[in-house]
Amino acid sequence: MEIKTNEYRVWSDGSTVYYEGTMRLSSPEDYAPIQAIMNEMLAAKPARIDLDLTGLEFLNSSGINLFAKFTIEVRKQADVGLGVKGTTQIPWQSKSLPNLKKLFPALDLQIV
Amino acid sequence: MQSHYGIEFPEAADSTEGVKLALHSGLPPTWSNCGATADFLGNLYARAAARAGKNVKETRHGINYLANEILENAVKFRHPASGAIEIEARFQQGRFELQVRNYAEPAVAANFQTLLQELTSRDPGELMIERIEANAMDDTQGGSGLGILTMMNDYGAEIGWRFTQTQDGEPVQVDTYLTVQLVQ
Numbered sequence: 695m696e697i698k699t700n701e702y703r704v705w706s707d708g709s710t711v712y713y714e715g716t717m718r719l720s721s722p723e724d725y726a727p728i729q730a731i732m733n734e735m736l737a738a739k740p741a742r743i744d745l746d747l748t749g750l751e752f753l754n755s756s757g758i759n760l761f762a763k764f765t766i767e768v769r770k771q772a773d774v775g776l777g778v779k780g781t782t783q784i785p786w787q788s789k790s791l792p793n794l795k796k797l798f799p800a801l802d803l804q805i806v
Numbered sequence: 807m808q809s810h811y812g813i814e815f816p817e818a819a820d821s822t823e824g825v826k827l828a829l830h831s832g833l834p835p836t837w838s839n840c841g842a843t844a845d846f847l848g849n850l851y852a853r854a855a856a857r858a859g860k861n862v863k864e865t866r867h868g869i870n871y872l873a874n875e876i877l878e879n880a881v882k883f884r885h886p887a888s889g890a891i892e893i894e895a896r897f898q899q900g901r902f903e904l905q906v907r908n909y910a911e912p913a914v915a916a917n918f919q920t921l922l923q924e925l926t927s928r929d930p931g932e933l934m935i936e937r938i939e940a941n942a943m944d945d946t947q948g949g950s951g952l953g954i955l956t957m958m959n960d961y962g963a964e965i966g967w968r969f970t971q972t973q974d975g976e977p978v979q980v981d982t983y984l985t986v987q988l989v990q
Contacts, residue, residue: 718874720837720882752867755875755953759941762952766942785867789960796935 695731704728709740714749717757725760732764742775769798777802811922812966815983827893834889844874851897860900860989868988875953880908885977900989906982915978925951930958
């Protein structure tokens with residue numbers, strides 16, 4: 695599964711979803727196709743899902759909301775773990791990703 | 807009639823470092839203009855940061871996120887017939903200031919004020935987690951207010967809002983002022 699535009703690219707490989715570029719979509723409806731990739735992976739109930747954000751330069755608050763909602767969805771599944779990988783090279787990640795850990799303390803957050 | 811939320815607005819500042827942009831209602835700004843304008847401000851002041859020996863990446867990314875969020879709100883809530891948006895920005899000694907003026911329908915402005923009353927009354931970090939949990943329970947909610955809370959909590963931005971209405975039924979003038987010490 696892959697979504698590719700001039701601005702961003704989202705794709706899955708195994709149980710990891712990768713994000714790249716700039717995501718500044720205007721509403722939850724606009725984020726729905728991306729959410730669908732994530733939900734599909736969750737429906738397959740892998741032992742752990744990883745979100746690799748190390749290529750995601752910019753994300754607006756509607757996008758942060760997408761990740762927050764997904765974190766809560768995974769939290770509801772006792773048998774699915776969640777890992778989120780970010781980078782200190784992209785300032786929004788160090789600032790906003792720790793909020794996900796507050797929502798789901800078992801989340802494995804790596805900002806390296 | 808005027809109402810005010812959040813921090814006070816500054817006295818009119820005369821600045822050589824400032825940028826003024828007016829997007830007129832004959833050519834109303836679109837969603838993609840928010841990102842493009844935020845990119846423009848971020849890139850412009852990244853150069854200023856480089857000249858001043860300050861962290862370029864923090865400057866560019868911070869301004870990009872904050873300007874984009876404020877402008878997205880201005881476009882989202884703009885009056886269908888009075889869609890003009892005015893933007894004024896400054897970056898001095900690592901402090902970013904942004905002032906945006908737009909016009910909203912009275913009912914839209916009233917809803918926004920109800921939201922602001924709540925957002926400015928409590929700790930933004932706590933409120934953010936609460937609102938995310940509430941949004942997750944209700945799929946129709948698009949995370950309203952989350953942008954404002956991330957700016958205050960994640961970026962340490964201080965924000966003020968001023969609503970001015972000259973006559974009943976007329977568009978409400980919405981002024982937003984954001985200030986933040988982005989880099990030292």
